[in-house]
Amino acid sequence: MSVGEVVETVKYVVREGLRGGRAYYGLLLGLLVMAVYGVYVWVGVQHAPIFLRSEQGGLVLTGMSDSVPWGLYISFFVFWVGVAAAGIMFALGAYVFNHPGFRKIAVLGEVQAVAALIVVLLLIIADMGRPLRAMVLMPLLPNFPRSMLGWDFVVITGYLVINLVGYLYTVGRYREDRSLSARFLVPFVIVAAPIAIGIHTVTAFISQALTARPYWNTALLAPRYVATAFASGPALLLLVLLLAERSVKGFRVDWDVYRKTIFVTTGALIVGLYFTFSEVQELLWYTTEPFKKAQLEVLLLGRAAAWLSLLFWLWIALGVAAVILALIPSVRSTRGGVAFIALLTVIAVIGEKTLTIVLPSYIPDSLGQIRPYTPTPVEIVVTIGIHAIGFLIYAILAKPAIRAIMTHYKGASH
């Protein structure tokens, strides 16, 4: 693609992304309000000492402490990395297995990855004490091969760039009713697939090799991350597809896409649940690591943080429910059934992947002290604001993509 074509495509995306009916504008406006408020609270309250040189405010307004140095932000960071990684599943179905249904909608997997990665980056920035310094220092990678955060920075920005390229290329071709060329797709998939797995693997590696945190210190952490990512990511995309079918006239998704994706998410859920089961066995049966056991008790029995174990049991309950429902043919063969299974899956993985994967490592802390953590309103508002930005970007990118798909597939396929 030439520079001119790229510019034209960007213009097309902006034009189409911002065009729509009343409901669409209502949605954008609502998200915008939340986003602006979240950014305001971050700049003007939580990071006021940095941006406004104020004596008040600071991260002290969050629930975090020296005992629990990472909280809500990093928890959701982990979840969205998983969602981003799983976008690759659609690219694989489309370009490696050459499934026509997946080919049609694969670009939406890239949209989801871009939006998720932007949430990921914003959550890190929101959590960072000194974001301006970080923006100068991080790209220089001063401690590169040694610090896992450096690796994470590289793979996440790399994956973001790859997905943006894939997105612009696909939209650019489809909107002119041209198909994608293999000269682009083959290298694209070869580069993107390992990095997709890489972003989640590296995110797990940040924590799994720390001897300081027994609860994380298991080689099962990275596999567990990747497993449930392949449940939550595709399930979220299914929900988006169902929504798009209802709200965009003439846009149809091949039923086989739903069927196959539900197979994948169910398989991933089963593996994820199995991993959890295996970890719990290791810890409860006869562990000689009192710290690990104590941290697990916080998680399972709700000592010190009842809502934490609520989330954990939510994961088990909804995860099992989603699996059972997916096994019943009459449920999984209706659009409503698929939507329900997908919704359960997403919520189950939020239960598993967010706070319950981060917090137990800190409760009790490394000196055995219990200092519970509860997110404060400041944290919650900032987190919601960042998610609003993410969904805003999701909507603005998805709309032109769907339009371009419809141009290319014009009634030719259902």
Place this chain on the structure above:
Amino acid sequence: MSGSRRVDEKRRNLLKAGVFAAGISFIGVSRSTLMSMLKPVSLSEVLGVPPRRETEETLARKAEWKEERIKEWCSRKVEEICREYGEGSEECAEARRRCEAVKVKATPARQGVAFAMALDVNKCIGCRRCAYACVMENNVARNNGIEWIKVLEAPREGEAIDFLHAKLDYTDAPKEDMVYVPVACMHCENPPCVMACPVRATWREPDGIVVVDYERCIGCRYCMTACPYGARHFNWGVPEPSVLELNPNMHILGNVPRQVHVVEKCTWCIHRTRDGGIPACVEVCPVGARVFGDLNDPESPIRRVLEEYGAFVLKPEAGTRPRFFYFFGPARTPAAKEGGGEK
């Protein structure tokens, strides 16, 4: 090079003694045999990344710059104090004296020095005077609730010190059946915090002190997650040091007043020890439970106690090789009652 190998040898023997004393042996083969066969390399050597170290000049320049900044800030505060208490007041004079005396040093590590500290668990009475002295000495902002030294109170019975039943918030001490374990940065030889930091804002100096560059830290708190000893603390709010209690003797990598959203930790009073002094906690301890010195100096007190009593470390399984040792000295303070579980 050969000098440092000799030093290494000594340290290894010492550590062997320490490990033996604690009754833990990691490998069956003699370590020195193994070491003569295997040459230790560090990953950064292999990958060609030099450890990030300030040169002496850049550090000195930074110290000068910092000193100016601190003087600007504290003269402003002095004016406020003098206005509030009156020109002739004692407070005004005190604040002025402290502010004028501010000196930010950049003393580099001395060649061939390997600092270490040891603490006699039999002597410690859990009075927390070290923790208090540390806050005063190191200009730790009083409003952020940071204490570099935490003292754990743990039940005396049982083989290992059990963190999960230890308390930080005890109110009276010493108690007969309790043991007191002060914990601060262990100045690990193999520090996971240094490994974790994405921007090299924290590193281990040649004399073994692990320091933080407050001007470089991006506040990601990965190091706090990586430290097995809860030794790193974050300035969650804007630190407000008081000029009336300011310690004017400062080191750029140590007790200069901190900023908001950066990490800080014990530096073994780098501003004292690099000039030949001892850390404030060692000085203040009323029962003399703490010993500090140069591991490479055969005459140093630290060598004497470690050779005589052996040593153990907290959480050896974390693999960080602390340079802070605990030992059981000859007598308990207060003396144990007849038949009361002497160790």
